Structure formats: C-alpha cells, structure tokens
Amino acid sequence: MTETSAVAEAEQVLAEVTGSSEAPESGPKFTLELNQDQKDIKEWVHGFAEGVVRPAAEEWDEREETPWPVIQEAAKIGLYGFEALGQFWADDTGLTLPIANEELFWGDAGIGMAIMGSSLAVAAIFGQGTPEQMGEWIPQCFGTAADVKLGAFCASEPDAGSDVSAIRTTAKYDEARDEWVINGQKAWATNGGIANVHVVIASVDRELGSRGHAAFVIPPGTKGCEQGAKVKKHGLRASHTADIHLDDCRVPGSCLLGGKEKLDERLARVREGKKSKSQAAMQTFEASRPTVGAQALGIARAAYEYSLEYAKERRQFGKAIIENQSIAFALADMKLEIDAARLLVWRAAWMGRSGQRFENAEGSMSKLKAGEVAVWATERAIQILGGNGYTREFPVERMHRDAKIYTIFEGTSEIQRLVISRAISGVHVK
Numbered sequence: 001m002t003e004t005s006a007v008a009e010a011e012q013v014l015a016e017v018t019g020s021s022e023a024p025e026s027g028p029k030f031t032l033e034l035n036q037d038q039k040d041i042k043e044w045v046h047g048f049a050e051g052v053v054r055p056a057a058e059e060w061d062e063r064e065e066t067p068w069p070v071i072q073e074a075a076k077i078g079l080y081g082f083e084a085l086g087q088f089w090a091d092d093t094g095l096t097l098p099i100a101n102e103e104l105f106w107g108d109a110g111i112g113m114a115i116m117g118s119s120l121a122v123a124a125i126f127g128q129g130t131p132e133q134m135g136e137w138i139p140q141c142f143g144t145a146a147d148v149k150l151g152a153f154c155a156s157e158p159d160a161g162s163d164v165s166a167i168r169t170t171a172k173y174d175e176a177r178d179e180w181v182i183n184g185q186k187a188w189a190t191n192g193g194i195a196n197v198h199v200v201i202a203s204v205d206r207e208l209g210s211r212g213h214a215a216f217v218i219p220p221g222t223k224g225c226e227q228g229a230k231v232k233k234h235g236l237r238a239s240h241t242a243d244i245h246l247d248d249c250r251v252p253g254s255c256l257l258g259g260k261e262k263l264d265e266r267l268a269r270v271r272e273g274k275k276s277k278s279q280a281a282m283q284t285f286e287a288s289r290p291t292v293g294a295q296a297l298g299i300a301r302a303a304y305e306y307s308l309e310y311a312k313e314r315r316q317f318g319k320a321i322i323e324n325q326s327i328a329f330a331l332a333d334m335k336l337e338i339d340a341a342r343l344l345v346w347r348a349a350w351m352g353r354s355g356q357r358f359e360n361a362e363g364s365m366s367k368l369k370a371g372e373v374a375v376w377a378t379e380r381a382i383q384i385l386g387g388n389g390y391t392r393e394f395p396v397e398r399m400h401r402d403a404k405i406y407t408i409f410e411g412t413s414e415i416q417r418l419v420i421s422r423a424i425s426g427v428h429v430k
C-alpha cells in the first residue's frame with residue numbers, strides 16, 4: 001500500500017463510518033451577516049465558556065482528568081447532548097456548528113474536547129447506523145444531566161495513524177451465535193475506556209484494505225474491551241486519551257453499524273471490482289474539517305485577546321509595550337491571520353452544508369490554516385507576555401500546548417497539503 005492510496009483509503013473508510021456525502025441540491029446564499037438564531041447560540045455558548053469553562057480550565061489541565069462536573073453543567077443547560085448537536089447542525093447555512101465550536105474552545109480547548117469528544121462516536125452512529133441503532137446508542141453516548149456518559153470513536157492503532165488502511169483489528173462473524181468477535185488494539189482514543197459506548201473500526205476482510213472495514217458499537221460493560229495505557233499529553237489534558245485492548249470481545253450481530261445485509265452487499269460490490277466511493281468520501285471529509293478548524297480558531301482568538309490586553313497594560317521603558325511596533329504589528333498579524341482562517345472555515349462550512357463541490361479541497365484548507373494559525377498565534381502570545389507567557393500562571397502557555405494537536409489529529413498538516421495539492425493539480429502527488 002503506498003502512502004497516497006493509503007490516504008485515499010483512509011478518507012474512504014472514515015467517510016463510510018461518518019456517512020454519505022449526499023447534500024441538498026441548493027442551500028442559502030453565503031452571508032457574513034449572522035441571523036438572530038446564530039447570534040443567540042453564539043452568545044449562549046460564549047456565556048457558558050466564559051462563566052463555567054474558563055474558570056475551570058487551569059484546574060483540569062493540571063489534574064489531567066476528565067472534568068465530569070463541567071460536562072454535567074453543560075448537560076444541565078442542554079449544551080451537552082444530541083439536541084444541541086442537532087440544533088447546531090440544523091442551521092442550513094452551516095455556520096452555527098463552527099460558531100459554537102469556536103466559542104466553546106475559546107473558553108478552553110481541553111474542556112471543549114471533553115464536551116465535544118463524544119460527537120465523534122455520535123457522528124459514526126448517525127452516519128452509518130440504522131434508525132434503530134441511532135435510537136438505541138446515541139442517547140447512551142450522552143446519558144442524562146444527572147448521569148452523564150461519554151462516547152469514544154476508535155479508528156487509530158499503533159501502526160495505523162494517517163494510514164488508516166493499515167488497521168489490524170479484526171472482526172469475525174460467529175454465525176452460530178450471531179455475534180461478532182473483535183480482536184486488536186486501538187490507540188489514542190479520545191474518551192477510550194471511560195466511555196459508555198465505544199465505536200470501533202475493524203477489518204472484516206483484510207484483503208480489501210480499508211474497503212473491508214466496518215464500524216461496530218461496543219455496548220457498555222462488554223467483556224474483552226479494556227482500557228490500556230492512558231496517554232500523558234502535551235496539551236488538551238482535560239480530555240482523556242487512551243489505548244483500547246480488544247481481546248475476543250464479543251458483541252451481538254446487531255452492533256454492526258448499518259447491519260450485516262448492507263455490509264455483505266458492500267463487500268460483494270468491492271470484490272466485483274465496482275467503483276469505489278472515494279469522491280463521495282472526499283466530499284464528506286471536506287465537510288467535517290471546518291468544525292475542527294473552528295476549535296483551533298477558538299484557541300487562537302483566546303490567545304490573541306489575552307495578549308492584546310496584556311500588551312496594553314504591561315509597561316517597560318516607561319510606556320505600554322504595545323506602543324512598540326514589533327508588539328503592535330505582531331498583534332495586527334494575529335488578528336489578520338485569525339480572521340483569514342475564520343473566513344476559510346466559514347466558507348468550507350457553508351460549502352459542506354449547502355452541497356457545493358469541494359473542487360480545491362476547501363475543507364482541508366480551512367483545517368490546515370486554522371490549525372497552523374492557532375500554533376503560530378499562541379506562540380506569538382507567549383512572546384508578547386515574555387517570562388509570564390512561559391509560566392503556568394498565565395493561560396497562553398496552556399493555549400499553546402492545546403493548539404499543537406490541531407496540526408496532528410483529524411489529518412495532519414502534511415496530509416491536508418497532500419489532499420489540497422492533489423485537488424488543485426489533478427496529479428497523484430506523493
């Protein structure tokens with residue numbers, strides 16, 4: 001398997017577990033003028049980020065633990081749960097989802113991911129499951145405000161990161177018992193081991209590469225599904241990340257997302273050599289990337305705002321440090337880059353929701369730009385704060401650590417560049 005075909009296959013399998021790229025034939029015109037619903041949701045999420053998330057950020061980063069009480073607070077106001085995700089998604093301009101993510105992650109990215117991490121599993125069930133499976137498992141990814149639960153999406157493995165086609169976890173069907181037997185190891189699963197519901201990607205036919213992959217729900221308390229090592233991370237430390245071991249993990253036949261008939265039909269098509277859905281897969285992926293970009297934007301904006309205020313107050317050589325061009329220009333560039341990244345994020349979000357074709361991998365552009373801006377802007381913020389910026393007494397140090405993951409997960413910056421360069425050139429760039 002070459003790395004380039006691996007990328008295409010990785011995109012296909014993830015698209016298959018996150019659903020089809022079918023989009024409405026026409027959608028609303030793009031406008032930067034937010035409607036009242038969008039403004040209300042922005043204000044609502046911002047209020048929670050400012051009043052609840054921010055004050056808790058340092059504590060949970062230091063504790064490196066899942067902030068259950070904060071998730072519970074989010075559930076109480078309806079921000080954690082399928083209704084909220086549904087409400088964000090219902091906006092046919094596509095902008096509400098990135099707006100809500102930017103505001104939440106402006107509060108704190110570690111806690112933001114603790115709240116949003118379940119949505120990966122939910123997206124897989126929503127995109128791939130039957131209506132019965134959605135009804136059964138999605139509520140169990142969230143629990144209730146009194147008893148919150150989490151979901152985890154487990155695709156990556158120790159030897160299968162960017163190259164998802166290299167997945168070794170297998171699922172074998174035991175016809176006599178109508179059960180699937182899953183064996184393998186998953187790596188870096190957000191909420192892995194502490195989730196109520198795990199969605200696991202496994203191979204049902206290794207010879208077919210990623211086209212032989214399928215998604216399975218592992219119900220709560222299933223034997224043979226155990227948490228491995230909890231990962232100690234550079235950033236996003238309030239979000240739990242761990243390995244998952246699957247040892248003869250038996251799940252009912254009904255846990256195969258989409259059902260066996262659909263899987264058998266798909267496998268038969270692939271074995272007959274029928275055309276793959278890679279173009280549709282690309283479109284699906286492109287549509288989900290702006291949401292991740294919006295999270296990075298939230299971090300970048302928080303660092304920019306903090307360093308702007310600091311630069312106005314901090315005095316050296318008898319004047320505020322912002323009176324020095326080098327500091328003021330750095331802040332001007334930060335504002336410029338953040339706004340430019342947001343325009344890319346909003347454009348891609350609108351394109352994805354309104355069914356525009358991503359001719360130039362605009363979704364990848366948005367995630368790539370926002371992730372790199374977040375890393376760069378948070379580093380600049382540390383520089384503006386000087387020694388204080390380097391300490392844990394000031395939040396920009398945490399923001400910089402949190403930002404770095406946005407050039408790595410959900411497709412590294414290199415993989416995004418690969419996707420963009422292929423889209424603009426038509427050449428199978430390697």
Ligand SMILES: Cc1cc2nc3c(=O)[nH]c(=O)nc-3n(C[C@H](O)[C@H](O)[C@H](O)COP(=O)(O)OP(=O)(O)OC[C@H]3O[C@@H](n4cnc5c(N)ncnc54)[C@H](O)[C@@H]3O)c2cc1C
Nearest residue numbers: 003153154155156161162188189190408409410412414415
């Ligand atoms: C905090 C955190 C949370 C995560 N959460 C989840 C989760 O919930 N579920 C899940 O399934 N996974 C999750 N992941 C895994 C994440 O998706 C992978 O880390 C990511 O896909 C990169 O894979 P890798 O780490 O194996 O890097 P590799 O694929 O080994 O890449 C290493 C380097 O090589 C480069 N590279 C690889 N291939 C190419 C190529 N073809 N061309 C150019 N450069 C290339 C990469 O860009 C990178 O710089 C998480 C990871 C982290 C750190």
